[in-house]
Amino acid sequence: MSVITTKGVTKTYNPEKIPVHALNGVDLEIKEGEFTAIVGPSGSGKTTLLNIIGGLDRPSNGSVQINQTDIATLSDNQLIDFRKENIGFVFQAYNLIPVLTAKENVEFVMLLQGKSKAERDSRVNALMKAVGLETKINKRPSELSGGQQQRVAVARALAPKPRFILADEPTANLDSHSTANLLDLMLELNQKENVTFIFSTHDQRVIDRARRVITLVDGKIETDEVRA
Amino acid sequence: MIPILAWRNTWRNPTRSWVVIIAIAMGIWAAMFMTGFATGMSRSYIENAIQGLLSHIQIHQPEYLQDRSVKSRIPDLAVLQERLEYEENIANYSIRTLATGMVASGNATRGVTIRGVEPEMEKQVSNIATKLQEGDYFESDRKNQLLISRKMADKLKAKLRSKLVLTFQDMEGTITAGAFRVVGIFESGNAPFDEGNVFVKRQDLNRLLTEATADPIPSGELAHEVAIMLRYPETLETTESVFEKAFPKLQTDTYREAAPDLQLYESQIENVSMIYLTIIMLALVFGIINTMLMAVLERVKELGMLMAIGMNKLKVFLMIVVETLLLGLIGAPLGVLLGSLTISYLGKNGLDLSSFSQSLQMYGLSEQVYFDLEPSVYVQIPVAIFITALMAAIYPAFKAIRLRPVEAIRKI
Known part of the structure; x- marks a missing residue:
């Protein structure tokens, strides 16, 4: 079943002065449970594509369907609500809320969703256990290592039970050991809980473990390799 | 959250x-x-x-406020005084005779309001007795005692026991004069007031005002102003209306009406x-x-x-x-x-x-x-x-x- 379908997506920045064509007609279909890496050289349009798929940016042309909803037609506030219910984000710089504890960071989106305390507590405990940080739930981000912060970020992304998780260079700031641990965690979640992951990355270790690798060059899909 | x-x-x-x-x-x-x-x-x-001279409520004959003439006296003062004694909310009151005139020394002359007061009554209503810097507050029984301000004393080059002449119109409109001896010098803290007012005993002023009158008014009956201090100042407006109703021919004013500048x-x-x-x-x-x-x-x-x-x-x-x-x-x-x-x-x-x-x-x-x-x-x-x-x-x-x-x- 398709989670994301893009058709003829283009994105041109600064169209009236000096146009920069970041995406030049991207057709893409991501199915549920995929573990996909989007790769390519700098300026190839990886981040732009993720921003558009994630509803953070709008395409100049083309459509982006997520669960049969054309997100290009949603208003800003509708998009925020749509993201809250359907998309999990993992950022390169973790982007946890520094004034909240690990538990509160994970719980935050569920609070926005209006989930009950019992439901939140149960889900937070399960996720913190899943990411191996059950003993760190009351630590603030500044008290955690980079790898631990990124694990909290993954738990936060999973908390609202999104349709898929978008991760922009999630291992860029991590050492080898933390990268390996994070990849193990994400693969485990992908396999056990059928969570769909889409990464943009330069990291060969991530590319090696991805089951589908889409290569973007000059805003177009050059190769789309599905591995066994 | x-x-x-x-x-x-x-x-x-x-x-x-x-x-x-x-x-x-x-x-x-x-x-x-x-x-x-x-x-x-x-x-x-x-x-x-209020403490100076204004008090909470003042009562005048309405014409007095227009012409400031000594002839515009309060009629039936005894009836008013009886009511003042009877009202519980009245803490103290002072009956004053007022005349506009001149005070002269051998060196200078100044225009003043001459305030004839009952010393004991006035003491309860205004604070002039507490503002004396020299001398006393009408302590002796001698006639024609005068209180002047420090500023006035300086301008007239007068001092304690100096003799000054007060000149004003009497009840007949005739210019009359009396020699008064300075028994006290005060400083009220209000420069304009100090420059324009002197105090004498009411009986002395009344005598000079009435002695040449063909049909003399009993000295105790002549007054131009009654100043009232209330026991409960918050009842200002209600007390005013009590007196307005009881004495419709008199002008009863609160201090706000009497001095709109306040x-x-x-x-x-x-x-x-x-x-x-x-x-x-x-x-x-x-x-x-x-x-x-x-x-x-x-x-x-x-x-x-x-x-x-x-x-x-x-x-x-x-x-x-x-x-x-x-x-x-x-x-x-x-x-x-x-x-x-x-x-x-x-x-x-x-x-x-x-x-x-x-x-x-x-x-x-x-x-x-x-x-x-x-x-x-x-x-x-x-x-x-x-x-x-x-x-x-x-x-x-x-x-x-x-x-x-x-x-x-x-x-x-």
Whole structure:
């Protein structure tokens, strides 16, 4: 079943002065449970594509369907609500809320969703256990290592039970050991809980473990390799 | 969650938050100080005027207020006096005979209002007896004793026991004169008053006014003014109406009606306080906007992330507003506490302005100002701060919600 379908997506920045064509007609279909890496050289349009798929940016042309909803037609506030219910984000710089504890960071989106305390507590405990940080739930981000912060970020992304998780260079700031641990965690979640992951990355270790690798060059899909 | 997040955000940069909180507290303190000072000045001015000669209520023959003629005396004084004795709310009253004339020494002449008073009665109503710097307050039984001010004494080059001549029209309209001996020199603290008034015993003035009259009025019956001090000043208006009804042919005025400048002064003081308050609040608005803008701009990426993961614009807006209000909620009680302590201390001990005494006296103001605040001000100022903080929050909050998540976080 398709989670994301893009058709003829283009994105041109600064169209009236000096146009920069970041995406030049991207057709893409991501199915549920995929573990996909989007790769390519700098300026190839990886981040732009993720921003558009994630509803953070709008395409100049083309459509982006997520669960049969054309997100290009949603208003800003509708998009925020749509993201809250359907998309999990993992950022390169973790982007946890520094004034909240690990538990509160994970719980935050569920609070926005209006989930009950019992439901939140149960889900937070399960996720913190899943990411191996059950003993760190009351630590603030500044008290955690980079790898631990990124694990909290993954738990936060999973908390609202999104349709898929978008991760922009999630291992860029991590050492080898933390990268390996994070990849193990994400693969485990992908396999056990059928969570769909889409990464943009330069990291060969991530590319090696991805089951589908889409290569973007000059805003177009050059190769789309599905591995066994 | 928003209040918790806002509260913790407030303490991200404690130094900056404390600077704003202290600024708010100081703003409130300054507003309370200025208002307390202005109210104290206003009350002292009014109190001085009441204690001086004005009293709470004055009764005249209506024509007297127009022509200031000695002929416009209060009729049936005995009936009025009987009522004054009977009314429970009347603490004290003084019966005065007034004449406009000249006081002359061998060196100079000045125009004055000659106030004939019953010394014991007057002592209970005005504070002139307590303002004597030299001499005594009509202590002896000798005839034609005179109290003059220090200023008048200087201008007439007179001193204690100097003989001065008072000249005025009597009840027949004939110019009459009497030689009076200075027995006391006072300084009321109100320069204009001191320059224009002298005090004599009422019986002496009445004698001079009536002795040449063909059909003499009994001396005790001649009076132009009754000044009343109330036991309960808050019943001013009701007591006034009691006398207006009982004596419709007489003019009964509260001190506000008798001296409209007092009311003007009261309202101007209020206006000045409001102007100060507005200036302080405006300065605070910009201070708070500046701080909250910094707080928003340094968190652009985080705010973008919050919107990316599903925090809608209303919640982001509210979060910034609550953060701003929290600064006010901490600063306001501190300021009110500081202000209350200051007002309480200066209300008891007063602020010594004796270095400005000359100019203060020119306007009838005391050199010791006892601060005072209407209880409502303790509510008004924090409410003003709340509104100020709310206004100051709007621009930074709009700035926050106008961020586009994709630009704010640059990349997901």
